[in-house]
Amino acid sequence: MSLTTAPYISFPGTTSEAMAFYQSIFGGELEVLSYEGMPTEGFPVKPGPDAVAHASLTGGALDLRAGDSIGDDLPSPRSSVYSILAMVDTASDGDDLIARFTDAGGTIEMPFLPAPWGDTYGEVRDHFGVMWQVLSPGTA
Known part of the structure; x- marks a missing residue:
């Protein structure tokens, strides 16, 4: 059996923006498919033409899928x-990654510091609400 997995996030109408941001950080190829021109007859809700039906970011450091939530009471991510765990090579790489999130409006949830198990670890929440754990081997 061949099997692959990827996280899937439902955003409240911000999928295009979120996925473009993640591509700017992690690289890869981004494909975004909107509902425009799709037959939506029989759908339990009516998506707007600009709503993202499906987006995929592949080929970089992150394999992620996403789409816009549809309806009246949209959940927040x-x-x-x-959370999503980002494993980097060095503590300096971890500092750089966290800075990219915070420079875009993210907030540090746990400082990136030496952890009791010997690695360097921290947490940052991006401006879309997604929590990222950042881990580098060994301490700084």
Whole structure:
């Protein structure tokens, strides 16, 4: 059996912006498919033509899929029950990654410091509400 996995995030109408931001950080190829021109007859909700049906970021340091939530009571991606772990080569790379998130409006949730298990670890929440754990081997 061949199997691959990727996180999928439902954004409240910000998928295009979020995925372009992630591409700017992690590289890769971004494909975005809107509902415009799609037959949506029979859908339980009516998506706007600019709503993103599906987006994929592949081929860089992140394999991620996403789409816009549709409906009246849209959930936020902000949660403490999930996060995405970004593993970098050095603590300097971790500092740089966290700076890219915070420069765009993200907030540090846990400072990037030596962890009790011997690595350097921290957490940053991006301006879309997604939590990122950043881990580098060894300490700075």
